[in-house]
Amino acid sequence: MTEIRLRDVSRWYGNVVAVNGVTMTIGPGVTGLLGPNGAGKSTLIHMMGGFLSPSSGTVELDDEPIWQNPRVYTRLGLVPERESAYDFLTGRQFILAMAKLHRLAEPGRAADRAIAQVEMEQAADRAIGTYSKGMKQRIKMASALVHDPAVLLLDEPFNGMDPRQRLQLMDLIRRMAAEGRTILFSSHILEEVERLAGHIEVIVAGRHAASGDFREIRRLMTDRPHRFRVRSGDDRALAAAIIADGSATAVELTPDGLAVQAADFGRFTWLLPRLARDAGVRLWEVVPADESLESVFSYLVAR
Incomplete structure (x- = not known):
């Protein structure tokens, strides 16, 4: 069972505390990360993804530290909120490059599989710069899936998607969760979290405010x-x-x-x-x- 564990994690920038003493465990299934803008959600996801070091505390994937540990990237996939693709590349070129960076044995086949998972086959040979916001989100999702990771970290993955694209991605996330993957996604749209997440983690002002099924929390x-x-x-x-x-x-x-x-x-x-x-x-x-x-x-x- 693949888990991400945070133990008393804090992150500060000078005198500004972005995350303060957070302890939580993210296990298999879909977990929704909730919080107001500026609560520290993206900072937490970046620490879980190994792009930021915790100022104090530990962030581990199955008892291995994530920070400065390249081995964990075979098991981790990340969809950041910000754009993270070169506009002059086609979608297929971008995903193929990601497959080669992961040193996959059959990068072409892996790229085709990931593109099909997000239903981007028809636009795969167009330049990413011509994509809509929703299409860019889907090609970022393909880049996170290309190496078939056990853990997915999704920062506002539904941004810019039309209703059909949103439903397709929700179905994909549900299928992957049913396979036993560990999926964490942040969203500012409560309906998305309510429809997808079996578990929620709530961050308010950098602190861990609540954890569990939201109906149980309500009671x-x-x-x-x-x-x-x-x-x-x-x-x-x-x-x-x-x-x-x-x-x-x-x-x-x-x-x-x-x-x-x-x-x-x-x-x-x-x-x-x-x-x-x-x-x-x-x-x-x-x-x-x-x-x-x-x-x-x-x-x-x-x-």
């Missing part, structure tokens, strides 16, 4: 009431039963059902079916209304 936020949308066979009767029980802090009757606010997630979800049964009301739908990544992220950033 641990005990100082913030939970909201539910409830539909039933008799919303008025159910609302009366909830109010009489005192298990909710607020109940509102809306055209879409009941909007319920409860302080204790576990107790309310256990109690609601029993209240409905005792009131003779059939439950049709119970949906957490604020268990989104946006809700968690807004809470953590505002703390």
Whole structure:
């Protein structure tokens, strides 16, 4: 199992601290790296990719230090946020050059495979300078895949992509995760992270703010009431039963059902079916209304 481990990692530039005492482990599957602009996400990815040294702490790939260790690059692939290709080269020439830099036994075949993975065959013989932003993102992705790495570090990989390109890349990332690869990607679009990542790491002001499944994190936020949308066979009767029980802090009757606010997630979800049964009301739908990544992220950033 391939893992990247950061232990008490900090990075500073003069008097400016970009990353401060971060400890985390990135394992197989898709991990989303979240944080406001300037939080330190790119700095972290560059340290994981071996392009920056930590000012203190350690960054390791399977117990090997990443900084100044060329051996790890056989297992690492990086898609940086900034443009990283020569515009005068064709896409195929660029990927072939990357395959040769990795000293692959069959560089041409490896280049063709990587280009096909990102569905860039039709544009492969055009100069990169003629590509759209989304196409440049895909050819950068091909350069990271050409040596078939076990670990992928993707810094804002969906920037500039149209909806079709975004869906294609999401499908590719899901397939690679299903193969057991370790994939970390940063994004400022919460929907992308919510759809892709089974695990999130949140960075706020250079510090590690949270780690885990965002739904689990939401349920641990005990100082913030939970909201539910409830539909039933008799919303008025159910609302009366909830109010009489005192298990909710607020109940509102809306055209879409009941909007319920409860302080204790576990107790309310256990109690609601029993209240409905005792009131003779059939439950049709119970949906957490604020268990989104946006809700968690807004809470953590505002703390």
